[in-house]
Amino acid sequence: MKNMAAVVHHTLTPGGVELREHPVPEIGPDDVLLAVRGVSVCGSDVHQYHNSHSWRVNVPVVLGHEFGGEIARAGREVSAFREGDRVVSETAAVICGTCAYCRSGEYNLCPKRMGFGYGVDGAMAQYVKVAARCLHRLPKSVTFERASLTEPCCVAYNACVVKSRIRPGDTVVVFGPGPIGLLCLQMAKLCGPGRLAMVGVEADRERLEVAKKLGADAAIAGDPMTWIRETGDGLGADVVIDAAGVSQTLRASLDVVRPGGQITKVGWGPQPLGFSLDPLVQKAVTLTGSFSHTYKTWEAVLALLENGAMNLDSIVGAVEPLEKWQSAFDAMYSRQVIKAVLTPLQ
Numbered sequence: 001m002k003n004m005a006a007v008v009h010h011t012l013t014p015g016g017v018e019l020r021e022h023p024v025p026e027i028g029p030d031d032v033l034l035a036v037r038g039v040s041v042c043g044s045d046v047h048q049y050h051n052s053h054s055w056r057v058n059v060p061v062v063l064g065h066e067f068g069g070e071i072a073r074a075g076r077e078v079s080a081f082r083e084g085d086r087v088v089s090e091t092a093a094v095i096c097g098t099c100a101y102c103r104s105g106e107y108n109l110c111p112k113r114m115g116f117g118y119g120v121d122g123a124m125a126q127y128v129k130v131a132a133r134c135l136h137r138l139p140k141s142v143t144f145e146r147a148s149l150t151e152p153c154c155v156a157y158n159a160c161v162v163k164s165r166i167r168p169g170d171t172v173v174v175f176g177p178g179p180i181g182l183l184c185l186q187m188a189k190l191c192g193p194g195r196l197a198m199v200g201v202e203a204d205r206e207r208l209e210v211a212k213k214l215g216a217d218a219a220i221a222g223d224p225m226t227w228i229r230e231t232g233d234g235l236g237a238d239v240v241i242d243a244a245g246v247s248q249t250l251r252a253s254l255d256v257v258r259p260g261g262q263i264t265k266v267g268w269g270p271q272p273l274g275f276s277l278d279p280l281v282q283k284a285v286t287l288t289g290s291f292s293h294t295y296k297t298w299e300a301v302l303a304l305l306e307n308g309a310m311n312l313d314s315i316v317g318a319v320e321p322l323e324k325w326q327s328a329f330d331a332m333y334s335r336q337v338i339k340a341v342l343t344p345l346q
């Protein structure tokens, strides 16, 4: 069996990740073997590297779930794609295909769902095995570097467009100017809000500048309540997107949301809340969780990438060969770059 280079999460200890030789995957009749051309580093990859993740990881596993590439080989039952096609892949690597969610198109919620990079081998490698049902054709004008950000753009689209309802003229607040937050800002902008604020902490100063460049009317380090009181009728935001995830942010979200408004939580945080949810009741707020994405979201996002509606240049701070995975991870961890992309095959 042939080997390839892969970034493997091998043990559940801090630093339990290394670049090593790994067998080239065997594919089944419904799979393709994808030659990976671009894989972006997710905060979750960095968490797994530091062993600070809060989800089950099937070690050893190849990291990476945000990727695109060229089909090197197609299984014999695959009819919609062929060798040489440029594609991106969804993240639900394994689903049962028969539960109520799978059968009704919400396969992102399948109880048996397993994603690339923690459940099954991901794309920080020269090759990855992908079920053909996960694939989408990549428009010619979209480079593989940009294509590797399709997945986080889909996360933002699901949160801002599918799970939230932003009407033209609305006041929108996004918490957390990380990669997902900055992409949520851009998705929210595409919905035509009247006013939009990005909120972060002191350490986010540089990212808040990026938020301004991306069209935020206000970029606030700390408490957004002054801005809220001075904005519109002063009663609060119609829609709040929580892309930070810590408990404190949900508390702040409940402060800034207007009565009858909506909070969509896309950021994760394993800590318990530690405060009362009474304002949720009193303000009759709709609190919605947003997880992953499905087919139509991918097609919509690819159309947006094709027509240049998303500014990804201000998000991608480094493009490195696979061998430089560690410095790419470190640069994201230390906030030197917002997002790094690895290019396994040149």
Ligand SMILES: [Zn+2]
Binding pocket: 042, 043, 044, 065, 066, 151, 152
């Ligand atoms: Zn991700």
Ligand SMILES: [Zn+2]
Binding pocket: 095, 096, 097, 098, 099, 100, 101, 102, 103, 107, 110, 111, 112
């Ligand atoms: Zn299912």
